[in-house]
Every structure is written in C-alpha cells, then in structure tokens.
Amino acid sequence: MLQIEGLSSHYGRIQTLDGVDLSIGEGELVSLVGANGAGKTTLLRCVSGVQPVSAGRILFDGRDITRASSHRRVKLGIAQVPEGRQMFGPLSVEDNLRLGAFRRRGPKVADDLERMYTRFPILKEKRKQPAGTLSGGQQQMLAISRALMSHPRLLLLDEPSMGLAPLLVSEIFDTIRLLKDHGTTIFLVEQNAYAALGIATRGYVLETGRVVLADSGRALLENERVKTAYLGL
Amino acid sequence: MPPAFVELLQFLLSGVTSGAIYALVALGFALIYNASHVINFAQGEFVMLGGMVTWVLLSQGIDLPLAVLGAVGLTMLVGLLLEKLAIEPVRNANVVTLIIITIGAAIFLRGLTSVTLGKDLHALPAFSGNEPLDLMGATIMPQSLWILGTTALIVLLLHVFFNYTLLGKAILATSHNRLAARLMGINVNFVLLLSFGLSALLGAIAGILIAPITATHFEVGIMLGLKGFAAAILGGLGSGLGAIVGGLLLGIIESLGAGYISSDYKDAMAFVVILGVLFLMPSGLFGKRGTERV
Numbered sequence: 432m433l434q435i436e437g438l439s440s441h442y443g444r445i446q447t448l449d450g451v452d453l454s455i456g457e458g459e460l461v462s463l464v465g466a467n468g469a470g471k472t473t474l475l476r477c478v479s480g481v482q483p484v485s486a487g488r489i490l491f492d493g494r495d496i497t498r499a500s501s502h503r504r505v506k507l508g509i510a511q512v513p514e515g516r517q518m519f520g521p522l523s524v525e526d527n528l529r530l531g532a533f534r535r536r537g538p539k540v541a542d543d544l545e546r547m548y549t550r551f552p553i554l555k556e557k558r559k560q561p562a563g564t565l566s567g568g569q570q571q572m573l574a575i576s577r578a579l580m581s582h583p584r585l586l587l588l589d590e591p592s593m594g595l596a597p598l599l600v601s602e603i604f605d606t607i608r609l610l611k612d613h614g615t616t617i618f619l620v621e622q623n624a625y626a627a628l629g630i631a632t633r634g635y636v637l638e639t640g641r642v643v644l645a646d647s648g649r650a651l652l653e654n655e656r657v658k659t660a661y662l663g664l
Numbered sequence: 665m666p667p668a669f670v671e672l673l674q675f676l677l678s679g680v681t682s683g684a685i686y687a688l689v690a691l692g693f694a695l696i697y698n699a700s701h702v703i704n705f706a707q708g709e710f711v712m713l714g715g716m717v718t719w720v721l722l723s724q725g726i727d728l729p730l731a732v733l734g735a736v737g738l739t740m741l742v743g744l745l746l747e748k749l750a751i752e753p754v755r756n757a758n759v760v761t762l763i764i765i766t767i768g769a770a771i772f773l774r775g776l777t778s779v780t781l782g783k784d785l786h787a788l789p790a791f792s793g794n795e796p797l798d799l800m801g802a803t804i805m806p807q808s809l810w811i812l813g814t815t816a817l818i819v820l821l822l823h824v825f826f827n828y829t830l831l832g833k834a835i836l837a838t839s840h841n842r843l844a845a846r847l848m849g850i851n852v853n854f855v856l857l858l859s860f861g862l863s864a865l866l867g868a869i870a871g872i873l874i875a876p877i878t879a880t881h882f883e884v885g886i887m888l889g890l891k892g893f894a895a896a897i898l899g900g901l902g903s904g905l906g907a908i909v910g911g912l913l914l915g916i917i918e919s920l921g922a923g924y925i926s927s928d929y930k931d932a933m934a935f936v937v938i939l940g941v942l943f944l945m946p947s948g949l950f951g952k953r954g955t956e957r958v
C-alpha cells in the first residue's frame with residue numbers, strides 16, 4: 432500500500448533521512464523504532480507531505496505522491512496522529528473531531544462522532560471543553576479519534592505512548608491493536624520498542640536517518656542488536 | 665440635559681463612529697495576522713481603494729449600491745491577487761520578509777491609484793442625506809448610523825462564520841496549529857488566500873463608509889491603516905474581540921483628546937496608544953499572554 436524508495440530529507444543543510452527504503456502492505460501493522468533524533472518523525476512528516484523530500488519517492492497504492500499536497504494525501508486516505516498530539520487547544524473537543532473530518536462532508540460525520548464517543552466516553556463527557564484543558568492521556572485519545580474521523584486507510588502514529596502513565600499506555604496499545612483488527616493499515620513510530628514490536632507484523636529500525644534492520648516484529652524482538660540498543664536487555 | 669453632558673455625549677458619538685471604522689480595519693489586520701503572523705501593511709490601501717473606486721464608479725453615473733458592490737469586489741480581487749502573486753510564492757520566507765512585501769505592495773497600490781485616478785480629494789455623498797438627528801441634545805449624522813449598523817452586522821456575520829461553520833473553524837485551527845491543520849487536510853494556502861480576501865472586504869467597506877465624512881484621496885490609507893493597526897495592538901494582535909474593543913477605544917480616546925485637550929493632537933493619539941501599549945502591555949487587552957509560540 433505504501434512504498435518508500437530511497438527517501439532523503441533535509442532541515443536546511445542537515446540531512447535527517449538518508450535513502451530510506453520501506454514498505455507497508457494492506458492490513459499490516461508496521462512499527463518503526465529508533466533512538467532520539469533518528470529521523471522517525473521526519474519520515475512520517477514526509478509521508479504526510481508536510482516536510483520537503485530531497486530525493487526518493489513515496490508511492491501510495493502504486494501512485495507517486497512524492498509531490499502531492501498534504502490535503503490531497505488526507506483525501507487519498509493517509510492520516511497522522513502527530514508527535515506531541517498537536518491539539519487545536521482553544522477549540523472544543525468536538526470541533527477538533529469535526530476538523531478531523533474536514534475533507535469529508537455530510538451526515539455520516541455525526542455517526543462517526545458517536546463512534547468515537549463510544550470508544551472513548553470521556554471525550555463525550557468533555558466534548559464542549561477546550562481540547563487544551565484535557566489531560567495528556569485524554570488528548571492522546573482525542574488525537575487518535577481526530578485522525579480516525581477522516582476514515583484513513585493508512586494511519587500514521589508518532590509516539591502515541593509518549594509521556595503517558597503505564598495504564599494509559601496499555602489502553603492506547605489496545606486501541607491500536609483493535610484498529611488493526613478492524614482492517615486499518617498502521618505505521619507506528621515508537622520509542623517503546625518492546626510494545627511496538629510486540630504488536631507489529633513487521634518492524635524497521637532507524638539509526639541516524641538510515642534503515643539498519645528490517646524484519647518481522649517477533650524476529651526483531653529476538654535480535655541481539657535490538658535487545659541491547661532498544662530493549663535494554 | 666446639562667451642557668457638559670451633551671458635550672461629552674457628542675464626543676462619544678463621534679468617537680464610536682470613527683472607532684467602528686478603526687475596528688473594521690483592525691479586524692482586517694487580525695484575520696491576516698492569524699492566518700500567517702504577517703502584519704499586512706497594505707491593509708490601509710484596501711480602505712483607500714474602497715473609497716476611491718466607489719468615487720470613480722459614481723462619477724461614471726453608476727448608482728451608489730452598484731458602485732459600492734463594484735468597489736468591494738475590485739478591492740477583494742486586489743487582496744486575492746496580492747496573496748497569490750506576492751505572498752504565496754514566498755510563503756516560507758520569514759515573517760519580516762513578508763511584512764516588507766506588504767509595505768512594498770502598499771506603496772505600489774498608492775502609486776498606481778495616484779497615476780490612474782489622480783491626487784485630488786473626493787467627497788462621496790452621504791448614503792442617507794446630511795440631516796443631523798437629535799439624540800438627547802447631541803446630534804448624530806445619518807452616515808454615522810450607517811457606519812455603526814454596518815459594523816455591527818459585519819461583526820455578527822464574522823462571529824457566526826468563525827463559531828458555527830467548519831470553514832471558519834478551519835481558519836481558527838490553522839492559526840492555532842498550522843501543522844495539525846495541514847495533517848487534517850486543511851489547505852493552508854487557501855486559508856491564507858481567504859484571509860486576504862476577507863481583509864480586503866472589510867477594508868473596502870470601512871473605506872466606503874467613512875468617505876462621505878472625511879472624503880477620500882489616494883493617501884487616506886496611510887493614516888487609516890495606522891489607526892487600525894494601533895487599534896489592533898491595543899486590543900491584542902490576532903484577537904477579534906480585541907480588534908473591536910481596541911477600535912472603539914481608540915476612536916473614543918481620539919475624540920475626547922481632541923475635544924478636551926486640543927484637536928491638534930487628534931492624529932497623534934494613535935501613536936501615543938501604540939507606544940503606550942508596547943511599553944505597558946505588549947500583548948494588548950485581549951492578546952495571548954507570555955511568549956510567542958514558535
């Protein structure tokens with residue numbers, strides 16, 4: 432479904448991605464792990480079209496979207512839950528959700544809202560409150576729901592467990608597993624390598640802008656290099 | 665009524681009249697600032713174009729309502745072109761560069777107007793005559809009622825647009841978090857285009873409404889733009905409510921200053937306000953406190 436070929440990206444003169452090759456098949460949950468500053472966020476931003484690509488290609492359903500605008504990609508079915516949640520803080524919870532469906536109109540949006548509220552009842556309770564007043568965990572639920580409002584075929588998640596209490600982390604991972612079981616293709620970026628590789632079909636390891644390992648999630652969990660560098664074993 | 669009260673009422677009435685105009689100009693600044701963090705120094709030229717184009721169309725024998733529509737439409741077109749041709753191509757330049765571009769655009773628009781329409785002062789006819797109305801001993805011109813009524817209507821429409829439509833909320837969302845807005849599929853270039861169009865609309869209407877009172881001229885945009893900017897700063901840059909309150913306050917301050925101190929100082933009030941706000945409360949009355957997010 433998603434193919435990334437030889438992708439490079441720069442911030443000014445600093446190169447942050449260097450010839451990344453990566454692919455994600457329909458229905459897969461692919462995890463990308465890597466240390467701070469490895470370039471994980473940059474890669475996701477390239478896929479969403481909010482970060483300039485300096486070399487390489489991105490194909491979605493076989494179609495070259497390397498130069499497509501970010502809004503076109505949302506329309507094609509790529510949604511992202513960005514690092515740090517990126518709420519529209521002063522806007523209400525419900526407005527945040529409605530904006531997630533910005534590229535889709537019509538009566539179905541109301542049904543989707545109800546679905547999100549069923550999944551996370553706390554969001555319904557707080558639907559009139561400014562999103563910025565929610566707790567970290569609630570904001571993460573909102574960020575995921577907001578992305579789902581666009582009916583994505585490919586969901587990009589950037590460190591959804593960051594800064595959350597352990598109980599919430601497992602709730603977020605349960606949600607991700609559930610989404611996958613319902614057929615959403617997921618690209619998960621995590622520093623929590625153990626959890627991320629545990630639920631992944633396949634995984635990639637990124638180091639200073641390069642893919643250094645690619646294998647099934649299970650195999651990566653067993654890999655010596657991964658064990659020492661990312662699992663602290 | 666005691667004469668002192670009538671006098672005060674008179675000053676207040678004339679203050680809110682010009683204040684409403686400043687509020688419209690300030691709202692124009694706020695719209696573009698929110699979409700881009702750019703202070704559009706061509707805002708005053710939208711005001712000038714509104715008045716000048718209406719005058720030209722009237723002088724060609726076109727009826728006032730049509731002339732107004734034509735002037736508003738043309739000014740909006742100028743606003744959209746400014747964004748498309750001068751701002752969007754360098755969208756990723758830093759804010760200072762963009763501000764300088766708007767200053768250049770302002771100079772260009774002024775020059776173009778003086779060359780094509782001349783440098784004379786033109787008065788527009790008042791929309792509903794010049795028969796003053798009596799209000800508790802003070803007088804108010806029908807044109808002032810046009811100004812206050814139209815401004816109130818525009819504020820109401822903007823309120824509905826930003827609070828009850830998805831597009832309005834998308835514009836707010838873009839100003840709060842551009843990255844997230846893009847990830848939601850909001851076309852932020854379109855948001856910027858829209859904000860220039862809306863700002864030009866507000867500016868043109870302000871220029872048309874005030875022209876029967878102060879007359880119009882290719883350079884009226886300089887002072888009106890500056891006063892609108894002062895109003896926007898006073899209210900807090902980027903705040904809609906701030907723009908309205910700031911505009912009305914500036915109008916009242918000016919008019920009281922002119923009435924009780926000396927009319928020589930009327931135009932200086934705007935500068936005093938700008939300096940006062942910058943020194944005493946840089947974020948204005950309703951602006952975001954603390955440091956600017958990056």
Ligand SMILES: Nc1ncnc2c1ncn2[C@@H]1O[C@H](COP(=O)(O)OP(=O)(O)OP(=O)(O)O)[C@@H](O)[C@H]1O
Binds near residue numbers: 447465469
């Ligand atoms: N806006 C920016 N300007 C300049 N350099 C940046 C910018 N954002 C990131 N970088 C640099 O690019 C590199 C990759 O950053 P990126 O955010 O993609 O890493 P990451 O793997 O997501 O890290 P983290 O785990 O901390 O989120 C880092 O060296 C970082 O310093």
Ligand SMILES: [Mg+2]
Binds near residue numbers: 590
């Ligand atoms: Mg990151």
